[in-house]
Amino acid sequence: MQGLMMDRQLLISSLIEHGAKVYHDREIVSRTVEGPIHRYTFADLHGRSKQVAGALTALGIKAADRIATLAWNGYRHVELYFGVSGMEAVCHTLNPRLHPSQLIYILNHAEDRLLFTDLTFLPLVEAIAGQLKTVEGIVVMTDADHMPESKLSNLLCYEDLLSEQDDDFVWPDFDENTAASLCYTSGTTGNPKGVLFSHRSSVLHAFCVSLPAVLALSESETFLPVVPMFHVNAWGTPYAIPMTGTKLVMPGPALDGASLTELMNAEGVTSTAGVPTVWSGLLNYWREHDTSVPTLKITIIGGSAVPRSMVEAFDKEFGIEVRQGWGMTEMSPIGSINILKPEQRVAPDTERYDIQVRQGRAVYGVEMKIVDAEGKTLPCDGKAFGELKVRGPWVSRAYYCGEEDEVLDSEGWFPTGDVATIDADGYMHITDRIKDLIKSGGEWISSIELENLAMSHPDVMQAAVIGIPDEKWAERPLLIVKLKAEAAPSKEDLLGFFKGKVADWSIPDDVVMVEELPIGGTGKVQKTELRKMYA
Numbered sequence: 001m002q003g004l005m006m007d008r009q010l011l012i013s014s015l016i017e018h019g020a021k022v023y024h025d026r027e028i029v030s031r032t033v034e035g036p037i038h039r040y041t042f043a044d045l046h047g048r049s050k051q052v053a054g055a056l057t058a059l060g061i062k063a064a065d066r067i068a069t070l071a072w073n074g075y076r077h078v079e080l081y082f083g084v085s086g087m088e089a090v091c092h093t094l095n096p097r098l099h100p101s102q103l104i105y106i107l108n109h110a111e112d113r114l115l116f117t118d119l120t121f122l123p124l125v126e127a128i129a130g131q132l133k134t135v136e137g138i139v140v141m142t143d144a145d146h147m148p149e150s151k152l153s154n155l156l157c158y159e160d161l162l163s164e165q166d167d168d169f170v171w172p173d174f175d176e177n178t179a180a181s182l183c184y185t186s187g188t189t190g191n192p193k194g195v196l197f198s199h200r201s202s203v204l205h206a207f208c209v210s211l212p213a214v215l216a217l218s219e220s221e222t223f224l225p226v227v228p229m230f231h232v233n234a235w236g237t238p239y240a241i242p243m244t245g246t247k248l249v250m251p252g253p254a255l256d257g258a259s260l261t262e263l264m265n266a267e268g269v270t271s272t273a274g275v276p277t278v279w280s281g282l283l284n285y286w287r288e289h290d291t292s293v294p295t296l297k298i299t300i301i302g303g304s305a306v307p308r309s310m311v312e313a314f315d316k317e318f319g320i321e322v323r324q325g326w327g328m329t330e331m332s333p334i335g336s337i338n339i340l341k342p343e344q345r346v347a348p349d350t351e352r353y354d355i356q357v358r359q360g361r362a363v364y365g366v367e368m369k370i371v372d373a374e375g376k377t378l379p380c381d382g383k384a385f386g387e388l389k390v391r392g393p394w395v396s397r398a399y400y401c402g403e404e405d406e407v408l409d410s411e412g413w414f415p416t417g418d419v420a421t422i423d424a425d426g427y428m429h430i431t432d433r434i435k436d437l438i439k440s441g442g443e444w445i446s447s448i449e450l451e452n453l454a455m456s457h458p459d460v461m462q463a464a465v466i467g468i469p470d471e472k473w474a475e476r477p478l479l480i481v482k483l484k485a486e487a488a489p490s491k492e493d494l495l496g497f498f499k500g501k502v503a504d505w506s507i508p509d510d511v512v513m514v515e516e517l518p519i520g521g522t523g524k525v526q527k528t529e530l531r532k533m534y535a
């Protein structure tokens with residue numbers, strides 16, 4: 001027997017329509033590329049998203065056409081999220097930190113028809129434009145006064161396009177499984193792969209993001225995503241904002257400690273999200289300038305493992321709760337979140353931090369299991385470790401125009417490429433990515449565990465551990481560190497720090513001190529680069 005509920009489709013346009021009706025005067029505040037702070041309401045955002053949809057229609061854009069963006073976190077980018085997907089086209093966010101050759105590959109593979117760019121990235125666009133096979137026009141996201149001189153002939157002005165449109169565009173109704181947005185993985189192995197999110201998956205994921213156990217979004221909160229809108233849709237947060245009436249603050253291109261701190265304080269930001277590298281910079285800035293953001297309560301940190309020292313610093317020095325998140329582009333991205341149980345919240349600090357360095361428990365919607373090399377499910381005892389597999393309504397089943405057809409295993413699970421344990425309470429703990437695990441003399445060494453320890457050394461700012469070939473042991477761990485300003489520890493001091501904290505055979509044989517670690521497009525240390533450098 002079927003239920004007798006209405007078959008209303010879960011569409012992205014319904015999010016902004018709801019936001020504009022119910023929370024019409026909530027604000028979106030953006031630091032612009034042009035300089036000044038811009039502010040307007042959800043009602044304004046809705047109207048202008050409709051103008052975007054009207055402008056696209058006037059340019060001949062049809063359902064399923066791909067529209068690329070090369071932009072910071074700002075209000076015009078949010079208008080594109082709703083305007084492009086709302087009219088049934090596909091919003092394709094590009095990561096400007098990728099190598100130009102990768103951007104060319106991605107734009108041609110996705111067959112984007114239009115490219116919207118912030119002023120910042122126009123030189124990049126000019127450099128690659130000649131090699132783009134399908135892009136018909138380039139829209140600069142600014143007004144007529146700021147339109148730059150350019151050698152490109154197919155340049156359009158965003159504000160001019162919008163000014164020709166009324167805000168009476170009617171959002172079309174269509175199947176919720178229709179594609180809404182596209183984001184390519186960073187392609188650390190082989191070509192980048194296109195992850196194609198649907199309206200349904202985006203709306204369900206937005207419910208998840210809003211939950212008390214995730215970002216606890218509501219009208220009483222003010223959220224600033226440091227995670228870029230080109231990194232898995234800023235972890236889906238722009239969709240959750242109008243759903244919940246949360247005030248949104250957008251940092252634009254100014255991601256340094258001073259600018260972020262100033263904006264967060266000016267707008268009373270209560271929660272934020274980003275990768276660990278961003279927060280280690282911000283923590284240092286706060287310490288050096290004896291400042292902080294007193295209104296900030298929660299920070300979601302994910303994308304790579306959160307060092308214990310970071311959890312401790314946020315908690316002890318600044319009273320801010322770290323919620324570690326884990327996920328992947330292929331998972332929209334949220335898979336698990338680490339929020340302490342009520343009884344754990346009152347536990348001694350060290351016990352709490354032991355729990356908080358784990359990647360957390362699965363969110364509703366995502367199922368997780370770990371398997372051995374034969375694919376047999378392993379016990380959730382906190383000890384057995386194996387590849388993590390997931391499934392759920394916002395997990396990919398295939399890549400956009402993907403060459404490999406079998407993405408899922410024979411039982412329909414997505415193999416994450418991460419190695420993890422899961423304990424009896426459901427806390428998942430990532431040991432490593434399969435490709436980063438170090439096998440030494442038949443034993444596995446977790447690079448994440450060693451990095452975590454190294455980063456708790458008072459002189460260490462960032463650390464990476466890679467396996468380097470060794471005749472006797474097959475591989476041995478090498479520690480590579482970026483030190484804090486003016487710190488000058490000896491090699492013996494750094495390596496001796498591991499003594500007694502991990503098994504002797506897993507202590508790195510050597511340490512290299514570097515000015516900078518290679519950081520990839522999504523703010524993670526690029527171990528493939530390090531392996532090449534120290535092979």
Ligand code: ADP
Nearest residue numbers: 185186187302303304305325326327328329430
């Ligand atoms: P890419 O796979 O190209 O690096 P993603 O941003 O999708 O791009 O990265 C997903 C991967 O990032 C995960 O499979 C995992 O290895 C890593 N990751 C994400 N969050 C965490 C976390 N909290 N702790 C450890 N690793 C993480």
